[in-house]
Amino acid sequence: MNDKTTWEFGTRQVVYGAIGAALYGVFSWATNIFPLPAAGNISFRPAVAVLIFFGVAYGPWVGLLAGLIGNTIGDALTGWGLYWNWSVGSGLMGMIPGLIMASLNDFKARPEILKAVGWGTLGIVVGMLFASLTEMFTGGIDLNTALVGYFTPAVIGNFIVTAILLPILMIAFAGVAARRGR
Amino acid sequence: MLVTWKYRPRNTFIQRLDPRTRFIFMACIILAFSIPEIWDYRIILPLLLLSLTLYLMARIEWKDVRRALLYIFILVFLIVGLNGLLSGRGGPSSVLDPSSPVLFTLPIVPAWDWIVPVTVSKVWFAISQIGRMLTMALLAIPIPYTIDPNIYGTAFKQMGASDKVAFTIDLAFRFFPTFARDLTITVDAQRARGYEMDKLKGGLVAKIRKLAPLIIPVTMQSTVTGEEVIDAMDLRAFGTAQRTWLKVLKYAPRDYYMLGLGVTIFIACCVLKWGFGIGDFFVPDFFTRALVG
Numbered sequence: 001m002n003d004k005t006t007w008e009f010g011t012r013q014v015v016y017g018a019i020g021a022a023l024y025g026v027f028s029w030a031t032n033i034f035p036l037p038a039a040g041n042i043s044f045r046p047a048v049a050v051l052i053f054f055g056v057a058y059g060p061w062v063g064l065l066a067g068l069i070g071n072t073i074g075d076a077l078t079g080w081g082l083y084w085n086w087s088v089g090s091g092l093m094g095m096i097p098g099l100i101m102a103s104l105n106d107f108k109a110r111p112e113i114l115k116a117v118g119w120g121t122l123g124i125v126v127g128m129l130f131a132s133l134t135e136m137f138t139g140g141i142d143l144n145t146a147l148v149g150y151f152t153p154a155v156i157g158n159f160i161v162t163a164i165l166l167p168i169l170m171i172a173f174a175g176v177a178a179r180r181g182r
Numbered sequence: 183m184l185v186t187w188k189y190r191p192r193n194t195f196i197q198r199l200d201p202r203t204r205f206i207f208m209a210c211i212i213l214a215f216s217i218p219e220i221w222d223y224r225i226i227l228p229l230l231l232l233s234l235t236l237y238l239m240a241r242i243e244w245k246d247v248r249r250a251l252l253y254i255f256i257l258v259f260l261i262v263g264l265n266g267l268l269s270g271r272g273g274p275s276s277v278l279d280p281s282s283p284v285l286f287t288l289p290i291v292p293a294w295d296w297i298v299p300v301t302v303s304k305v306w307f308a309i310s311q312i313g314r315m316l317t318m319a320l321l322a323i324p325i326p327y328t329i330d331p332n333i334y335g336t337a338f339k340q341m342g343a344s345d346k347v348a349f350t351i352d353l354a355f356r357f358f359p360t361f362a363r364d365l366t367i368t369v370d371a372q373r374a375r376g377y378e379m380d381k382l383k384g385g386l387v388a389k390i391r392k393l394a395p396l397i398i399p400v401t402m403q404s405t406v407t408g409e410e411v412i413d414a415m416d417l418r419a420f421g422t423a424q425r426t427w428l429k430v431l432k433y434a435p436r437d438y439y440m441l442g443l444g445v446t447i448f449i450a451c452c453v454l455k456w457g458f459g460i461g462d463f464f465v466p467d468f469f470t471r472a473l474v475g
Contacts, residue, residue: 011420014346015411018353019361019404025354026361027397046393050401057405065347069354075326083322137216138318145265164390165397172398176405 006059006102013061020054020066020094023047025073047074048158049165051090052120055098056166057107057173063094067127085138089131093158096123107174113167120162128154188246188326195436196240201329201337203437208321210444215314217448218455221463223306225451226313233320240324250323258315266308268298276463277307283474302473306465331355336429345425353411357404364400372396 027047051070055063067090075083097119104112132151135141141149191197196204211229214220266277268288282303290296329337335352339345372395384392415421433441455461 009346011412011415014350015353015408015415017350018357019408021354022357022361023401023404025358026365030365044390046390046397050397065350069351073354073358138212141265142269161390164387165394168394168398169401172402173405176402180406180409
């Protein structure tokens with residue numbers, strides 16, 4: 001499925017980083033058109049599952065670039081401006097699951113899917129924690145608001161979406177990769 | 183379902199600025215507030231007026247920016263402003279000054295004795311916080327409307343990013359309309375098969391699962407497209423040597439003025455705070471008199 005070199009940054013990473021970013025932007029934008037039900041200020045972004053999938057399938061650089069650039073594109077398309085800390089947080093969310101790329105061999109195997117979901121969850125926690133805490137400096141909010149108002153809803157929403165869609169993406173990818181032969 | 187960039191060419195001073203100038207200027211303002219922790223209205227107000235002036239100079243049509251502004255105002259006023267008003271946290275400890283006159287008390291949960299006193303200090307803090315956030319937001323909002331998506335890659339390359347990172351940015355902007363079109367085609371194809379996206383039934387999990395017929399085909403097709411692009415780039419020896427870029431950005435005198443202004447604001451905020459002790463939070467007398475007489 002890939003060359004299994006975790007930190008390589010070549011043509012493959014450039015292209016899939018760009019594809020991941022564009023898909024993250026497209027699906028973020030599309031979710032605004034077909035909104036999912038949300039409780040309180042929890043929003044569900046199916047794009048997060050795609051971002052984590054790109055990290056898992058193509059490595060940390062792809063996950064980082066896809067999140068960083070994809071979030072910027074998504075914000076740009078909706079016209080919300082540029083919020084660097086949320087883009088970096090999204091980048092971390094894609095990069096951390098990418099660290100296990102080299103250890104995954106069979107995307108259809110249940111243990112490997114569970115491992116990917118586990119690392120994806122870690123990525124969500126770290127990425128959203130970074131974004132929420134830096135909001136204290138850029139937005140002047142306090143720790144309580146950062147954790148309760150920003151971090152917790154973001155983690156819950158992103159985790160639910162990842163737990164449901166990431167396994168489907170991995171199984172579909174295993175089929176495509178087997179047919180393609182690389 | 184049409185995907186359009188918010189960018190429109192306009193003959194304005196803001197759009198004549200080099201995109202690098204815009205990014206660096208915004209960074210200077212954010213750092214000027216964040217590093218020396220400026221909460222003094224005498225500094226926040228002029229910077230807010232400067233941001234507002236630059237925003238108005240961008241001449242973005244109201245119909246284009248209406249939704250984005252509404253979202254940001256709700257975020258800033260309700261979440262940040264109300265938090266400042268009720269808790270007074272998120273800023274310097276002087277906001278919670280016990281000697282500040284109490285305007286009224288809010289019984290949040292009276293049974294638990296959770297009664298929040300709203301003081302003059304908290305009200306002024308909420309106003310200051312809103313001012314700080316709006317200053318930064320007004321600089322960020324015009325970016326997607328006023329910077330050509332085709333020059334983000336060039337801009338980041340000339341700001342010091344590597345060829346590969348800059349090319350990733352450039353390629354992402356080029357892929358975006360293609361994947362948006364793929365999504366549109368997939369939506370139409372699934373609708374033809376009876377998929378009702380407007381009436382997704384079931385619980386939350388079922389609803390998210392039902393998005394799979396839209397997300398999976400587009401994502402998998404993109405991975406196949408990726409292999410073709412990689413082959414094409416490898417055949418052209420991408421990454422083996424330094425690249426040249428079709429578009430080259432050059433700073434004009436106006437860019438140097440703006441960069442100078444941004445750096446001056448940042449240095450001035452640092453000097454005022456650490457050299458003269460100006461910039462801390464305080465409630466001006468006129469505000470206290472206006473509220474409590």
